Amino acid sequence: MxxxxxxxxxxxxxxxxxxxxxxxxxxxxxxxxxxxxxLEFVKSLREPMYWNVILRSAWLAVRATLICILIGFPVAYMLSKMKKSAATLLSIFYILPMWMNALLRTYAWKVLLADGGIVSVILEFFGIHGVSLLYTEGAVLLGTVYNFLPFMIMPIYTTLMKLDKSYIEAASDLGANGFQTFIKVVLPLAKPGIVSGITMVLVPSMSTFAISKLLGGANHALLGDLIEQKFLLSSTGYGMGSILSLILLVLVLISTAIMRRVEKDNGEAEGGMLW
Amino acid sequence: MKRIVAILLTLVMLAASLSFLTACGDNSKTLYVLNWGDYIDPDLIKQFEQQTGYKINYTTLTSNEEMLIKLRSPDCIYDLCFPSDYVIEKLIAEDMLAEINKDNIPNLKNIDERFIEISNQFDPGNKYSVPYMWGTVGIVYNKEMVDEPVDSWNALWDEKYAGQVLMYNSMRDSIGITLIKLGYDINTRNADQVAEARDELIAQKNIRKGFFDDAIKDDMIGNQGALAVVYSGDAMLCIDEEEGNPNLEYVVPKEGSNVWFDNIIIPKTSSKQAMAEEFINFLCDAEVAKQNTEYIGYSTPNKAALELMDESWTENPVYNPPQDVLDRCTIFHDLGDFLSVFEEAWNKVYFEN
Incomplete structure (x- = not known):
């Protein structure tokens, strides 16, 4: 102590x-x-534009989080099934890109997604022509998922690692098949990891701003961009920027509170939490 | 053992704080410069430092609006800054600039009389600023993707080029060219005209690829777009034979455009005015100005420098536009309180789509 x-x-x-x-x-x-x-700044919020941007950001964050779970859980599950040494090596590969600045990683995607870039060449090989990938909403979503995926994989992986294998043995002793074991035993026990993964992806992707500018060409500007623009460029921006920041803060607090509640319902929340 | 570690640690901390103190002591010889990115030849900074023994602390940013906010901040540390025409007008109106002592800048005689006169429009009497670079705003287009000669802003709204038009991420420029396209003044104070321009920009949504910062140059060179709004200096890089793309062409549309000036100013808060003037004088030297303009590609108002440059520069209509192009261009003026109408319109364009 x-x-x-x-x-x-x-x-x-x-x-x-x-x-x-x-x-x-x-x-x-x-x-x-x-x-x-x-209360001038609060009153300005009657302008529907602000709410459109807030909704768009929240919707993007929710989708990014869902995709991260769909990709992150199977990856974490596979890692936890592997030999310890192999899993450690592989998880280093997931973490390695994070040693590099997030902006650089996003710039890299710009090159990959550009017209005539690697991705479009591959698509053309399969007969898909003339799709613009860069500066679309899909590109922003991809950039967000890519940047935050490790934050989903790692907490789920740590939870699954700590999972007591005798539960799984007990389940199969009692006649559950692999699928039933997974749904009824592994998934509920992995919940704390998933919950902490959701918090770590949802919150930052709600406030992200450089990604939408670099990969979205400002056609899909988000709440983070709006706040940046208010503070940096507007002659009267501090008030509006601050009130929007407060709204973002409230959104973050609400989602954290929901996650806390889900976790409590789960009974003892142990492991999985990185913070 | 423990004691040795403790003593060592203390010594390290002491050394660190001492070096911090000396760093502070040197401050009186340091000039704080606030400028755009890629807007000076870094070798010139070194050269100036060697000549004078001063240190230059150089900060860059990407927009006039940001510059204004930095200069307005109560603890502004900058001694030199390079804002555009309309921002200088605003800074003068807010009494934030130091009057420049022309006796300290003998090289001022190198500056072309024509540009001193235009500067006079936003800096009456040329008391507070010295022209640094100037240029026009126009369209860079890719001849492979656009098969007709472009001569009008309307091309940026042409359905044929849907998804291929790159706009500049700047409020004054984007709304400005739309106002010109609609036949209005770029400095209009008529809210209906601004609203019309706003709707025109919103209607352009499916035609433009997006609003971009400096990335526009690389994207055009890399064939990522057919048409783009570009400053003439950036256009120089785009059409450059070695670094650029030979298919690109720059045009200042027939409806007219914006001609802009970036001048050097000294904020009133600066305590090193004489040093700052020394740097201005250095930049106005013919040889230095030549090296600088050839490095960054923007047009110099320095007549003496221009005389030293070869034809590939002086005969280039992008770098040195003929008088008739200049005649159809107007400078931006400070909009005063009306700026908020522009800001609101710009917010709508930028975020409501």
Missing amino acids: KRNVLAYPYIAVWLPIFVVVPMLFIAYYAFFDNGQFT
């Missing part, structure tokens, strides 16, 4: 300076204009 001492500088210095104070600034800018309390 002595180790807790190491957390003090974080709690006493880091947290206030880099989390609490900036939050207070955002709240201040959202409700004060030149020192005067104002």
Whole structure:
């Protein structure tokens, strides 16, 4: 328990300076204009454009998360079935690209998806001609999934690794076939991993902004882009940018709360959580 | 053992903080420069540093609006900045610029009288700014993908090129060319005209590939689009025989366009005005200006530099446009409070699709 001492500088210095104070600034800018309390920015939210962007971002984040589960779970499952050494090696391959800056990885996709790029050459080989891949919503979705997939695989993998194999043996002793075992035993036990994976993918993909600019050509601008644009380019942007940031924060808190609830319902939440 | 480690650690920390202190001490010899990306030959910075013993702290960004916000910030540290015409007009109106002492800039005589005169339109009396680079806005198109000569902004709305049109991610430029296409003034203060331009841009949605920053150059060179809105200096790179794409062509549409100036200014908050003027004088030197303009590809207002350059530059209509092109171009003016109407329209175009 002595180790807790190491957390003090974080709690006493880091947290206030880099989390609490900036939050207070955002709240201040959202409700004060030149020192005067104002609801002007809140009222501006009546403009349907803002809600369109928010909905579009949330919908993109939900789809990205679903795709990450569909890809991430089988991968994590296979990894957990492998020999430890092979699994470690393979999971390094998943993590390796993350040592590189996310922007660079996204730029790489730009080259791959460009007209005449590798992907379109492969498609043409199969007789599919003239599809523009870059600067579409699909490209933004792909970029988001690619960037956040490791955050789905790793927590599920750690949960599955810690899974007590005797449960599976017990299930087959009692006559369950492979599929039944998977649905009734493995999946429920992997839930904490899935839940933490969802949190780690949904939240950042809701606030992502560079991806839609690079791969979407600003035709599919998201909430993150809107906030960036407000702060950087608009003459009166701090207020609007702050109120939109607050909305994003609320969305994040709501999804985290839902995830917490799901996890509690699951009974003891152990393992799987990376944070 | 433990004690040795502790002493070593303390020494390391002490050394670190000492070097931090000395770094601060040198500050008086450091010029903070805020500029666009790819907008100076980096060798020139080194040359200036060697000549004077000053240090240049160089920051880049991508838009005038961002520059304005940086300069407005109460703890602005910059000593030199290179904003465009209409931004300078705004900065002057907000009394944020230091008057430039022309006695410190003898090389000012190198600047073409024509451009001093145009600068006069946004900087009356040329008190606060010195012309750095200038250019036009036009269309770069790929002759392989477009088989007719392009001479009008209407080409950017042509169904034939659906999905092949690249627009510039800049509010003033995008709305500006749309206003010209509709036959209005780029500096209009008529909200109905701006609304019309906004709807025109929204209607263009399926024809354009998107709004892009500097990526536009690479995309056009890499055959990723048929038509693009490009600044003349970037067009120089696009049509360059070695680095560019021989199929590309640059045109300033017949309806007219925007001619812009990026001038050098010194913020009022700067405490190193004389040093900054020394740097301006350096940049206005004929040889230096020649090297700089040949490196970045944007047109120099420096007459003496132009005289040193060979025909491949001076006879190039993209680099050195004939007077009739200049005559149909207008400069942007500061819109004052009306800017918010533009911003709202731009937000709609950008996010509501």
